[in-house]
Amino acid sequence: MHVALLQMRLLLPSRTLKEKRAIVKSVLARARNRFNVACSESALNDQPADAELCFVTVANSATRARQLLQELEYWLVSERPDVQIIDLQVEDL
Structure with missing residues (x-):
């Protein structure tokens, strides 16, 4: 089993935390449903125009794990x- 982590820093078209929350929740929910990954907002929680999201997957091979995260990107x-x-940033854990 191989675990891979994708960490993204995003620039969002939002001016308020409420707008940011709507964008982030949508991206996270759709990524979970489409790619079956674990994901969360990991930093920059109080900045309306920036977000840092992390996605984690488990696969039989390191190549497949990286491929899935690249498809997500x-x-x-x-x-x-x-x-x-x-x-x-992509890391193998």
Whole structure:
């Protein structure tokens, strides 16, 4: 079993924490349903225009785990063009 972590820092088109919460909750719920990953907002909770999200997956091989997280990244870019990825890190745990 291999565990992989994807950590993203995002720039959001929100001006208030309420708008941010709606965007983040939507992204997290859709990622859970589509990719079967564990995910959460890990930092920058009090900044309305920035978010840091973490996604974790478990797979039979390290290659498959990284591939799934890469698909998630491409999905986010295509699904939410209004959200910009500022920083991205992938780790094998």
